[in-house]
Amino acid sequence: MNFAKSIGLHVALTLLAGTTAMAMWTQDEEPVKAATAEVRVWAGSPEQLQSVSFEGKELKVRLEPKKDGLGTWYVVHLDKMERKASRPHNPHNPHEPPPEEPEAKEPGKWVKSKFVSVKEGNLLAETLAPLHALRAIGPVGKDRDEEFGFDEPEGTLTVKIGGTEHKLTVGGLTPGGGDRYVRLVGSGEAYAVPGEALRGVLHPESRLLESELHGFAMDDVRRLKVSAGNASRELLRLTSKPNAWASLDAPMEQDETASNWMNKVQRLRISKYLEAPPKNMGQDSLVLRLEYLDAKNTLGFLELFKVPSEPGDESKDRYLVRTEHTRWYGEVLGSTAEQVERDVQSVVSSKSESSK
Numbered sequence: 001m002n003f004a005k006s007i008g009l010h011v012a013l014t015l016l017a018g019t020t021a022m023a024m025w026t027q028d029e030e031p032v033k034a035a036t037a038e039v040r041v042w043a044g045s046p047e048q049l050q051s052v053s054f055e056g057k058e059l060k061v062r063l064e065p066k067k068d069g070l071g072t073w074y075v076v077h078l079d080k081m082e083r084k085a086s087r088p089h090n091p092h093n094p095h096e097p098p099p100e101e102p103e104a105k106e107p108g109k110w111v112k113s114k115f116v117s118v119k120e121g122n123l124l125a126e127t128l129a130p131l132h133a134l135r136a137i138g139p140v141g142k143d144r145d146e147e148f149g150f151d152e153p154e155g156t157l158t159v160k161i162g163g164t165e166h167k168l169t170v171g172g173l174t175p176g177g178g179d180r181y182v183r184l185v186g187s188g189e190a191y192a193v194p195g196e197a198l199r200g201v202l203h204p205e206s207r208l209l210e211s212e213l214h215g216f217a218m219d220d221v222r223r224l225k226v227s228a229g230n231a232s233r234e235l236l237r238l239t240s241k242p243n244a245w246a247s248l249d250a251p252m253e254q255d256e257t258a259s260n261w262m263n264k265v266q267r268l269r270i271s272k273y274l275e276a277p278p279k280n281m282g283q284d285s286l287v288l289r290l291e292y293l294d295a296k297n298t299l300g301f302l303e304l305f306k307v308p309s310e311p312g313d314e315s316k317d318r319y320l321v322r323t324e325h326t327r328w329y330g331e332v333l334g335s336t337a338e339q340v341e342r343d344v345q346s347v348v349s350s351k352s353e354s355s356k
Contacts, residue, residue: 039136041168041184041191044129044161046072052128054170054201056155057081058108061201063121063208066327070215073327074121075114076208083108115273116328117208118215124200124208129161133182133191140183140190148172148181148190156185157201170198211269215325216292216299218243218266225291231348235262247350257350261343265290265302268321268337270330277320277329281307287319287341300324304340 052063058081063074117124137148145151149172157168167185174181178195200207224235224245235258236251238244243266245258290302305320319337320329 039133039191041131041133041182041193042159042161042166044131046122046125046129048162049125049129050160050163051158052124052160052201053158054155055158059155059202059204061204063117063124063201065121065125068327070324072122072125073210074117074125074208076117076121076204078113078115078204079110080113081108082111113272114275115205115208116210116326116330118210118325119212120200120208120210124197127194127197128159131159131166131193131197133193134179135192137181137190137192139188141188148183150181150183150190154180154202157182157198170202209270209273210326211271213268213270213302213321213323213325214292214300220294221292221299222295223293224262225293226288226344226348227291228288228344228348231345233348233350255350257343258347261340261347264336264339264343268304268332268340270321270326270332272331273326274320274329274331277305278307278318280310281305281320288344304337305329306337306341 049065051065052061054061060077060079062077064077066073066075140148140150150169154170154172157170159166159168168182169185171181171183171190173179173195174192179192180195180198181190182193182198183190218237221237224237226233226235234248235245235255236248238246238252238254241254243259243263244254245262246253247255247258285305285307287304287306289304292299292301300323302321302323305322307318307320309317316334319332319334319341321332321337322329
C-alpha cells in the first residue's frame with residue numbers, strides 16, 4: 001500500500017512539474033511573439049502611400065499609385081540595365097577565338113518600360129505602410145557593414161507616406177532564409193525585415209506585373225455576353241460543374257463548344273503593357289468583346305484586338321487585350337489569342353442563341 005502511494009505521489013509530482021514547465025514556457029514565449037509583432041520601422045497606411053522607389057546599380061523601380069472606381073492600382077516605372085549576352089566559349093574548339101576580356105565588352109544600356117500592377121502592388125503597399133520588422137538589431141556602424149551586407153548593398157528603398165520620406169539601405173540576406181537586413185538612412189538603425197517586403201521592387205517584372213485579366217472570381221459570374229462583329233450570344237455558367245457554360249434555351253445542359261472556347265479565353269495572360277493603343281490599331285481591330293455579369297450587375301469586360309504588323313515588318317500580327325482590371329492595353333501570346341479568334345464564330349453563330 002505504501003509502495004502504491006509512493007508511486008502515485010511520484011506520478012503526481014511529475015505531472016505537476018510538467019504542467020508548471022509548460023506554463024512557464026508559454027509565459028516566456030508570449031512576450032517574445034508580442035515583441036516581434038511590435039517592431040515597427042515606421043507607421044502609416046496604404047491609403048497614405050504616395051510613392052515607392054528602389055534604386056540599385058542596374059535596376060530602378062518606382063511605383064505610382066492611381067485610384068479609380070474599382071480601387072487603387074499602380075503604374076510601375078522600370079529602368080533596367082540590359083547587357084549583350086556574351087558568346088559561350090567552347091574549350092574543345094582550337095580555332096575559336098578566346099573570350100573577350102571584361103573591359104573589352106560593350107557597356108550595357110538602360111531600357112525603360114512601364115506596366116500595371118494591381119494585386120501585388122496593393123500587397124506591397126500593405127507590407128510597406130506600415131513596415132514591421134522581424135527583429136530590431138540596433139545601430140550598425142561601418143565596421144560591421146560586411147556582416148550585414150551593407151558593404152555591397154542591393155540598393156536604396158525610398159517610401160513616401162503622408163508627406164514623409166523614409167529611406168532604407170537594403171543589405172544582404174539573413175542566414176538560412178530569404179529575409180533581408182536593412183538600415184535606416186540617417187539613424188543607422190538596422191532591422192531584419194521579411195523578404196516579401198522587398199521582393200516586389202527587387203524582381204518587379206516577375207512579381208509586380210499584373211498578368212491576371214480580372215479582379216473578380218469566375219465563380220461570381222452567372223451570365224456572359226459574347227460579341228463578335230454583328231453577332232452576339234449570351235451564356236449561363238453551370239454552377240454544378242467547374243468551367244462549364246450553357247445556352248439560355250438549355251440552361252441545365254453544358255455547351256461543349258462554348259465551354260472549350262472559354263477555357264482558351266481564360267488562358268490569356270499579359271506579358272507586356274501599352275499605356276496607349278498602337279497608331280495602326282483602328283476600329284476594325286476589335287476581334288471580340290465579353291461582358292461578365294452576376295445575377296444583376298456587370299462585373300467587368302474583356303476586349304481582344306488584332307493589330308496588323310507594320311508594312312515591311314516580318315513579325316506576325318499582335319494581339320492585345322483590355323479589361324476593367326488591366327486598365328491599359330496588354331499584349332498576349334499570339335498562339336493562344338489566335339485560337340480564341342478562330343473559334344469565336346462557332347460560339348456566337350450557334351443555332352441556340354444568335355443575334356438578330
